[in-house]
Amino acid sequence: MRKYLLAATAALALATAADAQEVRISMGSYNLNNLPFMVAEGLDLYAKTGLDVTVENFASGGSKTLQALVAGSTDIAVGFYDHTIQMQSQNKDVVAIVDLARNSGLVLAGGPESSFDPAKPETIKGAKIGITAPGSSSDFFVRYYLKRHDIPEDSVSLIGVGSGSTAVAALQQGKVDLLVNYDPAATFLEEKGVGKVLIDGRGDEGAKAIYGGIYPTSVLYTRADFIEDNPETVQKVVDATVEALDWIQHHSAKEIVAALPEDFISGDKETYTRAVENARPIFSPDGRFDETDVRTPLAVLKSFNEKVAGADIDLSKTYTNAFVDKAHVAVNN
Known part of the structure; x- marks a missing residue:
């Protein structure tokens, strides 16, 4: 039987609330790319490592x-890896410490009235x-799609609609014709008959078709x-997150x-559970970054972001596997 030993587990298990180290962790949404963080919260893994975490969504x-x-x-x-690249182009050192997705x-989903046909990109x-x-x-997804197909950015309108149920509602109410979003929204809109997934980036083949390679997304940075x-x-945060991934x-x-805090769950549990199953292919099994895969977000950003294109980006400074490697202390009983 294999298990992961968290750093100083025995000592940390005795930590009291008064001794816990305070850390503030913020996230942009409850989309399923961020699920490993939500699982770690639901299983109290951060608290068990001796952390007092304040979460802001x-x-x-x-x-x-x-x-x-x-x-x-x-x-x-809790955000996307490509933000670390953007920040380096602005001379700000932001480092990803564990890969979630x-x-x-x-x-990319279309509503009932959408005339977009992926086989004819110009119909967008x-x-x-x-x-x-x-x-x-x-x-970035939309801009890169337009760039690859030589379609002017001003030929479409981009509208911020958030994620989850609010994003699905925007498509259902006709506020948008197309929706680029994540699970659970992707599963919800098809389950409820609101729309249809036209381009799917959840699996490896879909990601390669869209981006030309595997595209690491949600991370802790x-x-x-x-x-x-x-x-x-930082080590305690990574320890708990790696345990959640495993x-x-x-x-x-x-x-x-069942392990998630109630406020992390969107819509009815049955549909949400199907969304979790659909999203399974995206989760990192171990939290490590691959030096080949991280080149894909850089290529995407360089295609339309002038600051990134004009900067000398050192990808080795945008992530570290040091904390993940320490978290992976495997023993056999």
């Missing part, structure tokens, strides 16, 4: 979370496209100075949903 996409991190109003962000869970012109928020990875000043806190690999979708 901005519910408006990853760009707000990134702003909070850079401003110092949060310590660690090894692939994009994004899908004139569409009102819902994204989680400006500057988010759903925003923080500022380089926070890592330097708080290495023990737990997900060995439990059913139903068990995963």
Whole structure:
């Protein structure tokens, strides 16, 4: 039987609330790319490592979370890896410390009145496209799609609609013609007959078709100075997150949903559970970053982001496997 030993487990198990190290963690939404973090919260894994975590959900996409991190109003962000690349192009050191989703869970869905046909990319012109928020990875998805097919960006309208039920409602109410979003929204809209997934990036083949490679998305990232000043806190956060990733690999979708705090669950549990099952391919099994895969977000960003295209990006500074490697102390009984 294999199990993972968290750093100083025996000592930390005796930690009292008064001794717990405080850490602020913010997230942009409850989309399923962030599920491993939500599982770690639901199983009290952060508390068990001796942390007192304050969680803030901005519910408006990853760009707000990134702003909070850079401003110092949060310590660690649950956001997308490509934000670390953006920050390096602006001479800001933001480092991903554990990978949650090894692939994009994004899908592009169309409503009943949508005339977009993926086989004819030019039919996207004139569409009102819902994204989680400006500057988010759903925003990047659309811009990269347009770029690859030589379609002017101003030929579509991008509208921030958030994620989950609010995003589905925007499509259902006709506020947008197309929706780029994640599970659970992707599963909800098909289950409820609101729309149909037209481009699916949840699996490896879909991601390669969209981006040309595997695209690591949701991660925990923080500022380089926070890592330097708080290495023990960072290690505890990573330890708990890695344990959650391993737990997900060995439990059913139903068990995963049962472990989540109620406010993390969108819609009815039955549909949400199917969404978790549909999203399974995207979760990292171990939290490690692959040096080949991280090149895909860089290529995507360089295609339309002038600052990134003009910067000398050192990808080795945008992530670290050091804390994940320490978390993976495997023993055989």
